[in-house]
Amino acid sequence: MTDELSTTEGETMSDGVSLDGSLLAVGGSALTLVATILVFLVRPALALPMLLAFAFITALGWVTYQAEIARLLTLVATILTVLTVGFITFFLFVSALPAFLEHGLGLLLIPVQNGEPRWFFWLEGALPTGETYWNPLSGAYSLIPMIWATVVVTIIAGAVAGPLGLFGALFIAEVASDRLREVIKPGVEILAGIPSIVYGFIGFQVLNGFIQTNFLDDGASFLIAGVVVGVMALPTVVSVGEDALSSVPQSMGDGSVAMGATEWQTMKSISIPAAFSGISAAVILGLGRAIGETMAVAAIMAAGTQFADPLFDIFDANVTLTSLIATQYGSASESTIDVLFVAGVMLFVIVAGMSVVSQFIEQRMQEKLKGNQ
Amino acid sequence: MSDAYATTDRLVSAESNVYDRGLDATIALSVVGFALGMVTLVGLVPLDAGGSALTGAFATLLAVVVGAVGISGLASYTGVAPITSQRVRGIGIGLVVSAVSLAVLAVALPVTMATLLGVVLLVEALALVAAGATSRAGVVDTEPNMSAGLLAGSVFGAVGLAFGTVIGGALVGFGSPLWAVVALATGAFLLAVTVLPREDVGSTASPALVVATLGLVVVTGVVGVGWQWNPQTLSGGFTGSAVIPVFLLFGTLLSAWSAAKCRAGFGARGREYGAFLVINLNAFLMVAVMATIVLFVTLKGVGYAVHGITVGALTLLVVLSPALVGAVQFARSPAGTSDWNTGVRQLFRVLPLALVGSLGTVLAGVLLTGSTLRYAFTYVVQVNRAGETIDTAITVTPDATVGTLLLIAPALLLAVAFFRAFGSLRSVGTQSARTGSVRQAVPTAILGLVALIGCFLVVGPSPFGLPLGGTLGFAAVVAGTLAAGALAVLPLAGVLASNGSSLAASAQDEAPLFTLGVFGGLGLLTAALVLQPVAAVNPLVGPVNLVPAVALLGAVASLAVAVLTTAARRGSEETITRRLLAEETRLGLVGAAGFTALVGLHVAVTGVSFTVLGVSVANEGSLSWPMVMQAYIPLGLEPGGIMPAIVGTVWLVVGATLFAVPLGLGAAVFLTEYAEQGRFTALVEIATNALWSTPSIVFGLFGAAFLIPRLGGDESLLAGMLVLGFMLLPLVLITSREAIKSVPNEYRDASTALGVTQWETIKSVVLPAAMPGVITGVILGVGRIAGETAPLILVLGSTLNATNAVDVVGGFRFVARPPFVVNDALLTASASLPTQVWAVIAAGVSGSPQMGWATAFILLMVVLTFYAVGITARTYFRRKLDYE
CATH class of the missing domain: 1.10.3720.10 (MetI-like)
Structure with missing residues (x-):
């Protein structure tokens, strides 16, 4: 249908007079816009007047050839959006490059200190030597402790958000009555809406004290950070998982019930297997949320750049990749900032990758379910 | 579907009735135990509480349970909200029984909270064993499968593995590899106990074993209140105050699941009931977490956030007006028949209106009597790294000043709302030639004023030293305002002067005057109003400003018209007339709200406050909310906002x-x-x-x-x-x-x-x-x-x-x-x-x-x-x- 429309429009555009006028309007508008961008890159001070010129010409065009100008404007919005997205990605990678070139893979795999690669760092995790992995003053940079901290927090968060999220999704999609669903679903959404800094403040003020008295800890711990991040990731798992469960065709469940199966048998043997990939996509997205969570983690455990000792000690504390950036950027030197960009790129790649993978999984599932119908 | 199954147990024997009630009570006890676990985990009741503290805690629990069950039971008994499900009834009775027996135990025995919690676990375990044995012996009708299934088996295998790890670690220490053997053996044992026997044994014996172990450990004091385990390798450790509640949460969850399975007679239905119980509990927990977070932050922050709020009663009344309209709208929805249920519904419809009414009357009382409403409380500020308590209060004063923003916003909101509700009055009533010419003149006049505004904006109020603003602008403002005033009173005057047979007839006759008066008046007055600051004039009539006085007149006249048409509507029978009169009422209310907004707008643009009969509209209103309206005050007694x-x-x-x-x-x-x-x-x-x-x-x-x-x-x-x-x-x-x-x-x-x-x-x-x-x-x-x-x-x-x-x-x-x-x-x-x-x-x-x-x-x-x-x-x- 879209095609038909565009051809009819093409015909009207070739009507001579209208072609000239609209071309003039669209061309003028586009030209001034390009000029504005060029001027912004060369002499930012003159960009504003150029922008005004663009706005004037566009407004003029809007009055005379609205359809063409509108199409141009939406195209411009698309291009700008794509450019913004692309540029952020590009800039992050370029900024991370110097640190990569300087420190090499040692930043991520083998820590290098004073030019000596420390091949046996993984032993140090089990048999601590007290050496530093992160000391900007002596040029010791290694992101491995932070990666490990992120992994620990994410595992705990996944252990909280995964099962609870699955049960929650089952409840909303299959068990709850319509009226109950209308209460619970917004409730879960509001849980997602509570700002992370509020979670962090509760963790900082209340939960850290709780763990001191009840778990003999000195305050900050992976356990609390993980549990809080898990609660924060819970709504993502619930809502995406619920979408997946709801997209299982009604007829499949009906068939099962018609055979005399109970609702739980239907859920266990029909809905969950059919929506399994969608549910795993939900968990992946939730884990992505957990990896990217910054403020709650930074508020609960702001210090430490060492491995947990031993590695599975969930009462220890250490900064994660995200909270490293948040807490260190303000006081960082040039070379440290480069390393922080490497952390940023890692986060970006991992989380964006997880998002893409989960989208892919969901799409596959949808196609499969459609095929079954 | 599950509701249909719920009624089937009416058909079974008397023995199974005892069995059912017992299991309902077990589920109820689990729920109570779970709640107690939550309460002790967050430290609301300490685990070492005994004597009067313990009695008090259980008395509260009893009150909560009896209250909740009692009112639901009453509602069910009287048929207001019938509860037909046997399971729900059974759990209700079980809740009361559990709460009563716990309270009795707390009073009768010299125990601490921790011991009592252990006893709860032991009782659960015994109940499960009894249920499993009854079913296996064939005393009651159940439909168990051949095995509890691998899913349950693997869960219990994992639980056994964890148990074995701890037991092995405690017995032989983690140094020797023997602990791994113990762990594996326990895991395998529980797996076998779950999977090998028939379902009714498998799915009761292993939870009973686990729960009984937990209960014994707590009752015997192996893990007591002061218990601590601080492993060398970890930087933290475990204390009884955290471990016992966690035991309780886990144990009650297991036994609730198992008891639910027993209750529904095992097999497919038993599994469904067990699974649904867990799923429902989880959903409830999620919502509880959300509510707790919001409530907790509110409790912690609200005292500081609302410190020192002072507000004039009239301001509150103005802010309340949209709520009044909303409540009326809510109450207007059809109420249905006069049944008991619809009567309740009707009550709930009227409730907001009543609430707004009483609040408004209280505020009016404050205004009239000149007394002050005051709610005093304290809040804590940080001075030199230590908390310091400061007295503060929320005060409603009889101040009759209204801030412009708080006047314009509700008035505008109401005007828009009424306008949206307004349909059309086109081709109603009799058009006279004179109104036709006025109707054509109004847009011209507004356009003229707008053109003047544009001129003054470009050249300023006195171009080249010529005092154009003071003369031409002044005259235009005065003329426009007077014309607007005349238009605003036009509907009222028209209806009153008309010689129709009744009020309704004359109001319907003069319908053209309504649209002309309200929209023309509003438009003209807005234009004249905006011209004032541009031309730097503000015409006075005696002691008061002209524009707001006319706006006030318009508001009063429009309101009077609205009242008049409402009165006429009451007296008329014909549907069409009633509908038209309702439209006219809405239009009158648009005018009233719109002209009121213009009063505020005038003060906002000219900065000169407007006072009449002691009520004043000013840029600086009578609302003071330090947290939101002040910046931080360094070195002050009060911290500001x-x-x-x-x-x-x-x-x-x-x-x-x-x-x-x-x-x-x-x-x-x-x-x-x-x-x-x-x-x-x-x-x-x-x-x-x-x-x-x-x-x-x-x-x-x-x-x-x-x-x-x-x-x-x-x-x-x-x-x-x-x-x-x-x-x-x-x-x-x-x-x-x-x-x-x-x-x-x-x-x-x-x-x-x-x-x-x-x-x-x-x-x-x-x-x-x-x-x-x-x-x-x-x-x-x-x-x-x-x-x-x-x-x-x-x-x-x-x-x-x-x-x-x-x-x-x-x-x-x-x-x-x-x-x-x-x-x-x-x-x-x-x-x-x-x-x-x-x-x-x-x-x-x-x-x-x-x-x-x-x-x-x-x-x-x-x-x-x-x-x-x-x-x-x-x-x-x-x-x-x-x-x-």
Whole structure:
């Protein structure tokens, strides 16, 4: 249908007079816009007047050839959006490059200190030597402790958000009555809406004290950070998982019930297997949320750049990749900032990758379910 | 379906009735135990409580349970809300029995809370064993499968593994590899016990074993209140105060699941009941967590956040007026028959109206008697790293001053609401030639005034030294205002002077005067009003200003007309007449609200307050809310508030929305309507989704490294706006695309079939249909970015205790060199709500936790308001779509 429309429009555009006028309007508008961008890159001070010129010409065009100008404007919005997205990605990678070139893979795999690669760092995790992995003053940079901290927090968060999220999704999609669903679903959404800094403040003020008295800890711990991040990731798992469960065709469940199966048998043997990939996509997205969570983690455990000792000690504390950036950027030197960009790129790649993978999984599932119908 | 099964147990034998009741009681005991575990875990009741403390705790529990069960039972008994499910009844009775017996035990035995909790676990285990044995012996009718199944088996195998690890570690120590043997043996044992026997034994014996072990450990004091285990390798450890509640939570969950299985007779139905119990409990827990967080932050922060609020009674009354209209609207919906149920419903409909009425009367009483309402409380501030309690109060004063903003906003809201409810009065009544000519003259007059405004704006009030503003402008304002006043009283005068047979007839006859009077008067007066500051005049009549006096006159006249038509409507029978009179009433109310708004607008634009009969409208109103309206006061007794942070957050949200919404919406239109659906659109979709889930701190990194050097080198408000805009952009794009896609293709086809061009179709068919979805998405997205912190701490440069709010509107300056317009306020650092909370955390001991809680509370309220509005709007639009 879209095609038909565009051809009819093409015909009207070739009507001579209208072609000239609209071309003039669209061309003028586009030209001034390009000029504005060029001027912004060369002499930012003159960009504003150029922008005004663009706005004037566009407004003029809007009055005379609205359809063409509108199409141009939406195209411009698309291009700008794509450019913004692309540029952020590009800039992050370029900024991370110097640190990569300087420190090499040692930043991520083998820590290098004073030019000596420390091949046996993984032993140090089990048999601590007290050496530093992160000391900007002596040029010791290694992101491995932070990666490990992120992994620990994410595992705990996944252990909280995964099962609870699955049960929650089952409840909303299959068990709850319509009226109950209308209460619970917004409730879960509001849980997602509570700002992370509020979670962090509760963790900082209340939960850290709780763990001191009840778990003999000195305050900050992976356990609390993980549990809080898990609660924060819970709504993502619930809502995406619920979408997946709801997209299982009604007829499949009906068939099962018609055979005399109970609702739980239907859920266990029909809905969950059919929506399994969608549910795993939900968990992946939730884990992505957990990896990217910054403020709650930074508020609960702001210090430490060492491995947990031993590695599975969930009462220890250490900064994660995200909270490293948040807490260190303000006081960082040039070379440290480069390393922080490497952390940023890692986060970006991992989380964006997880998002893409989960989208892919969901799409596959949808196609499969459609095929079954 | 499960409800249908629930009634089947009426058909079974008397033995199974005892069995059923016993298991219902076990489930109920588990629920009570779970609640007790929660309560002791957060320390509401200490585990070593004994004697009177313990008795008190269980008395409270008893009261809660008896109250809850009692009122539901009463409602069921009287048939108001019948509860037919045997299971629900059984659990209700079980709850009461458990609470009573626990309370009795607490009084009778010299025990502590911890021991009692252990006893709860032991009783559960015994009940499970008894249920399993009864079923195995065939005393009751059950339908067990051959085995409890591998799923349950593996769960218990894992539990056994964990148990064995701890037991082995405690017996032989982790040094010797023997602990692994013990762990594996226990795991295998529980797996075998679960899987090998028939289902009724398998799914009761292993939970009973586990629960009994937990109970024994607690009762015997092996893990007591003062118990500690501090492994060398870990930097933390375990204490009884944390472990016992966790035992209880886990144990009661297991036994509840198992008892539910028994209750439904094992087999497929038993598994369903067990699974549903766990799923329902989980859902309940999620909602409880959310409510707890919101409630907790509110309790912690609300005292500080509302300290020192003072407000005039009249201001409150004005603010209350939209609530009054809303309550009336709510109460107007049809109530149905006079049954008991509909009677209750009717009561609930009227309740808000009654509430508003009583509140309004109290406030009017304050105004008339001149007394003051005062609620005194204390709050804590941080002075020299220690808390200090300050007395404060919320006060309602008899001050009759109303601030312009608080007058304009509700009045405008009401005017718009009434106008939306207003239909049309076209071709009603008799048109006379004279009203026709006036109707034509009004737009001309308004246009003339607008032209004058334009002239004065360009040349100033006194061009070339000629006092044009003082003469020409003055005359125009006076003439326009007087004309507007005449128009405003026209409907009233017309109805009163008309010689119709009845009030209703004359009101219907003079309908043309209504539209002319209200709309003409409002338009003319608005134009005259705006001309005043431009021409720098403010005509006086005696001691009062002319324009607000006329506006007030208009409001009173319109209100009188509304009252008059309502009275006429009561007396008339004909449906058509009644409907027309209702329209006229609405129009009168539009006029009343609109003219009231103009009074406020006059004061706002001229800055001269307007007083009549002791009531005054001023720019500086009688509302004082220190937390929101003051900045931090250094070295003051009272700490002031966080206005800079609130202003900062408002500007951030506005900036981000202005950046993201046009771009995102435009791109969504292009991608969905113009572009060919294929690789490119799919790629953009995947990219935007990926960007949406990108960690916010990464955006902050980009802003700090790219934007800040190009925006003057300092952390700034503009950088914050742009970074939040980048974050909002993908969401706007995604939701707008969804909304546009969900517009049915029939709409587009129908429009195309009528020969409408593509752009016209998009503009007048697709976008209006998609708008609700877009707006909802934007509101929810804005709610999310309003609470976003991570990027802002890198780019905003927020400081704790800011004393100045950014002045963006006043920051614009015109300069002679490019870029000609600058705004320094945009390029300076600003505070914001989320970064303010972070600053409290980052300040460590010198940060004021009380202020942190209060800020977190206000932030939470702001964000939740966005969410509530967004979710409500979505529900509303969805319902509307469903009906159509």
